[in-house]
Amino acid sequence: MENISFRTTVLPLSDRLFRLALRITMNRAEAEDVVQDTLLKVWEQRNEWEQIDSLEAFALTICRNRALDVKKRAGRNNTSLDKIDSVQPSIFNLQSSIEEREQLSLVRKFMDELPEVQRSIMLLRDIEGKTYQEIAQTLDISETQVKVYLHRARTKIKERIWTINT
Amino acid sequence: MDYKYIEQLLERYWECQTTLEEEAILRNFFRQEDVPASLLPYRQFFLEEDEMASERLSKDFQDKMLRLVGEEAPTHICKARRLTFMRRVRPFYRAAGLVAILLTIGNAAHQSFTDDAEDIKAAQMAEGIVADSLQQITIGSPEQQSAELTAQPVDTISTLPR
Numbered sequence: 001m002e003n004i005s006f007r008t009t010v011l012p013l014s015d016r017l018f019r020l021a022l023r024i025t026m027n028r029a030e031a032e033d034v035v036q037d038t039l040l041k042v043w044e045q046r047n048e049w050e051q052i053d054s055l056e057a058f059a060l061t062i063c064r065n066r067a068l069d070v071k072k073r074a075g076r077n078n079t080s081l082d083k084i085d086s087v088q089p090s091i092f093n094l095q096s097s098i099e100e101r102e103q104l105s106l107v108r109k110f111m112d113e114l115p116e117v118q119r120s121i122m123l124l125r126d127i128e129g130k131t132y133q134e135i136a137q138t139l140d141i142s143e144t145q146v147k148v149y150l151h152r153a154r155t156k157i158k159e160r161i162w163t164i165n166t
Numbered sequence: 167m168d169y170k171y172i173e174q175l176l177e178r179y180w181e182c183q184t185t186l187e188e189e190a191i192l193r194n195f196f197r198q199e200d201v202p203a204s205l206l207p208y209r210q211f212f213l214e215e216d217e218m219a220s221e222r223l224s225k226d227f228q229d230k231m232l233r234l235v236g237e238e239a240p241t242h243i244c245k246a247r248r249l250t251f252m253r254r255v256r257p258f259y260r261a262a263g264l265v266a267i268l269l270t271i272g273n274a275a276h277q278s279f280t281d282d283a284e285d286i287k288a289a290q291m292a293e294g295i296v297a298d299s300l301q302q303i304t305i306g307s308p309e310q311q312s313a314e315l316t317a318q319p320v321d322t323i324s325t326l327p328r
Contacts, residue, residue, distance in 0.1 A: 006235055011228055018223045032223060036231065043235045107214045127219045129186055151182045157211060158180050165207040 004049050010042050013056055016128055017063040023123045024067035024116055025074075034070055038063040053137075060138040064120060071116075110160045118153035121146055169202055176208065 004010075017038055021031035042059050045052075052058050111119065117139070124130040124138065136143045175192050178184045184192070195201075196212035 007232065007237060011231060014227060014231070015222050019218065019221050022221060023218075032227065035223065035227075036234070039231055040234065107210045108218075111214065111218075123218070126189070126215050129190075131186065147182050154180050154182065158208075161207050161211060 004055065006043055006046070009055060010039060010059065013059050014039065016056070017059060019127060020060060020063050020120060020123060021067040023119050024064065025071050026112065030070050030074070031067070034063060034066045037066050041066075054134070057134060057137045060124075061140065064139070068116070106164065107157075107161065110157055114153050114156065118149050118156075121149045122153045125150060169205065172205065176205070 014035055017035045018031055021034035021038075022028065025031050025034065038059055041062050042055070045058075049055060111122065114122065120139065121135055124135045125132075130138070132143045132146045135146045139146070172192070172195050175184060175188055179189060179192055193212055193216070196205075196209045197216065201209050
C-alpha cells in the first residue's frame with residue numbers, strides 16, 4: 001500500500017466527512033465535533049491502516065455512526081418527507097432571483113426531510129460521486145439496497161419538484 | 167436546440183440508471199443559464215446539490231487536528247508552481263547558449279593563435295631571406311674586391327714611396 005500519513009491521507013477527508021455529518025446532524029458545530037471525533041478515532045487505529053481496504057470508507061462509516069449518536073442524544077427527529085404537510089404550490093417566476101432563492105431553499109427542505117439513510121446515500125452519490133459499491137461498503141448494506149434507497153429518494157424529490165411547479 | 171438527450175438522461179437519472187459520468191453531464195447542463203422551460207424546474211435541484219458540495223470546515227480546523235494528533239502544522243507553505251514547457255526547458259537553452267559562447271571564444275582563440283604562428287613563420291621566413299641576402303651581399307663584396315685586385319696588377323715598386 002502507498003505511504004499513508006495522517007496529514008496527506010486522513011486530513012484531506014475532513015470536508016467530505018463534514019458534509020456527511022452535516023446532512024445527519026443539521027448543525028454545523030455538531031458536525032465539526034463529529035468530524036474531530038472521527039479523525040481522532042481513525043488516528044487511534046493508525047497501526048491498522050495498512051490492513052484497511054479503504055481508509056475513506058472506514059472514516060465515513062465512523063463519521064456516520066458518530067453523527068447518528070449525536071443526533072440521537074440531542075433527541076432530534078427529523079420529520080420524514082412522507083409525514084410533512086404538502087408544501088403549498090405556488091406560481092414561481094423563475095426569472096426573479098428572490099423567488100429562485102426561495103425555491104432553492106424549498107428544494108433543500110425536501111432533501112433535508114428525507115429519511116437519514118436516503119439523505120446520506122444521495123449525498124454520497126450526487127455530491128461525493130461515490131459508486132454504489134463504495135456507498136454499500138460505507139453504510140454496510142448491499143448494493144441493491146443502496147439502489148432501492150436512492151431510487152426512493154430521487155422519486156420523492158422529483159414528485160415534490162413536480163408538485164410545486166404545477 | 168434538441169434537448170432530447172438531456173431529457174432522456176434526466177429520466178434515467180430519476181430511475182437510478184445513469185452512470186457517474188452521465189450524472190456529471192446532467193450537472194454541467196443545469197449549471198448553464200440557458201435551460202429550456204420544460205427542464206427549468208429541475209435546475210434548482212442540481213444547483214442546490216452544487217451548493218451543498220461547496221460546504222467546508224473552518225480554515226483553522228486542520229491546524230487544530232494536527233495539534234491534537236501531535237503533528238505540527240507546516241510553518242511555511244510550499245506552493246506548487248505550474249511550469250510551462252518553455253520554463254521547463256529554459257535551463258537547457260541556457261546551457262546550450264553557454265556552450266555556444268564557449269565554442270565561439272575557443273574558435274576565435276584558436277584562429278588567432280594559428281594566425282600568429284603563421285605570421286611568425288612568415289616573419290621568420292622573411293628574416294631568413296633578408297639575412298641570406300645580406301650575407302650574399304657581405305660575402306659577395308670581398309670577392310669582387312679581390313677579383314678587382316687580381317685584375318689590376320699592383321706595381322709595388324712604383325707604388326712604393328720613394
